Amino acid sequence: MMASTQIRKIHMDCPICDRTHEVEERKRITSTTIKGEEVFYEERFYFCANADEDEHEFETGSMMNENLLNARNAYRVKHGLLTSGEIVSIRESYGLSQVDLARLLGWGEATISRYESKAIQDEAYDTMLRLIKDNPLQALEFLKKNGDKFSESKRQEIRTKIIEKLDSYGKEYLTRQSFESEYANFESPSDSNGYVTLNIDKIEAMISYFAEQVSNLFKVKLMKMLWYSDALSFQRNGVAITGLVYRHDQMGALPVGHYSLMNLENLNVREEISYNYDTMLHIYPSENADYSSLTDEDKYVLDNVISKFKTFKAKEIVEYMHEESAYIQTRPGEIIPFSLAKEIKPFFS
């Protein structure tokens, strides 16, 4: 059977055969050269079945712009640059116009407009946008520096908008900051972090993902499930998932910064009192959990960790970990290197 279900037909004036008829709207993955480099992207075009020559295809002006945008975004993703859509959402999170954001950052007035529509930003510009993305305080710094580019009333208006973002975002930002600061010594990929740097979006997504399927998820068990996920990912792919660094603790592997980790604003953690009056941290799925940061491979690893340990009590998973060579061959307080973590006991029965 032909895979023709995705084809849309549109009644229009066709520039190929000069008649008004149904033309097909088609999509394909194609490549183009940007800055001397081949990039692959999705292209949309119209197809006229009436044409008898080779020229069956055409694009409207808006389609051409959209295709160009897709190509440039593919280049950006490949180079770790913000996409045009991400730039729009940073700007909108501050409620600023294109011109105002450009002025705030001390750039030419048309710069943001160009980055949202066509030009690819230089790395220095990308870095500045990322600085304000998660940090309204940084935006306030820019306002101090570039405030003279605005009228007094405009400056007040922008200041108010930044403060609004700071209020709504402040708590989340501060909890992330304090967690990140514990990883200041682990900013480059190494055997300690499984050759990935700290990714808080993934950590939050993973924890909620576990909690969706594991009802008795308390802190001790969670810490072990995080370690096993990173260890299994490292064993399979040579890289961990989270960028967490784990130390040898009496109860097994324990991430550096675990107190701040449990305080992350996007986690749904409740203190509960156990039968012997201990305070226990019970983890529930997050409201509005966003799992988009997890790849299919990540989810495959998590699903296996869940199915292995789902029914384990905290004590059982701790005892299970105590038999790992990663635990046996490290001493209390030492970092558990991933070169040892990958030696975990066989995971698949």
Ligand SMILES: [Zn+2]
């Ligand atoms: Zn036609």
